[in-house]
Amino acid sequence: MPKTNQDYWSKKISGNRARDVETSRLLGDEGWTVLRYWEHESVEDVLLDIELTLRTTPTKNHPPK
Template identity: 45%
Template sequence: MSHRSNPESLTPPTPGRSRNMAAIRRRDTKPERAIRSLLHAAGKRYRVDVRLDLEGARPRPDILFTRARVAVFVDGCFWHCCPEHGRQPSVNGGYWGPKLERNIARDRNADAALQDAGWTVVRVWEHEDPGDAAEHILSVLEAASPEQRRTRR
């Protein structure tokens, strides 16, 4: 019998596992800090972990450039199912499978809501080189048209 068909696999994590999960940072992760440091060194100023109340979603981009309307997410490989490093947990799959699927659905919903509201969404993986990620973000910021910048002031 596979662990997916075991009724015990549908239970939430144990108290010990819950403690470990609660200790995982939602913001200020090492990859985020590295990228933010490079963006700051490049003279860019931004807001961190600001919730946006949009039609159909309330995303919290990791890095937010309000004037340029660019929202940056630094996605963790496990939590956002990275195609290169993400993996399905071997224990309690009945809990984790749907949980991770909901994370992906929430990401897509947030992307759509942000784009519908006129934001540009940038997603980078935690495993990406911070310098490469910062360069990508800087290129997106540079591509923001002067007309968009004028109408957002």
């Protein structure tokens, strides 16, 4: 949390988290798998996670491999 204007940032971060939870719920209700990554995460780790998710998440027309 930034040291300046902590009240603003606390409310902003809480609001962002609540929005993300709601968005994930809505997308999940529609059958989407939601993945979130931070910009500092390695590209290799993100790609491995996406590949694992694709291999293990059943879809409407395709069971997991």
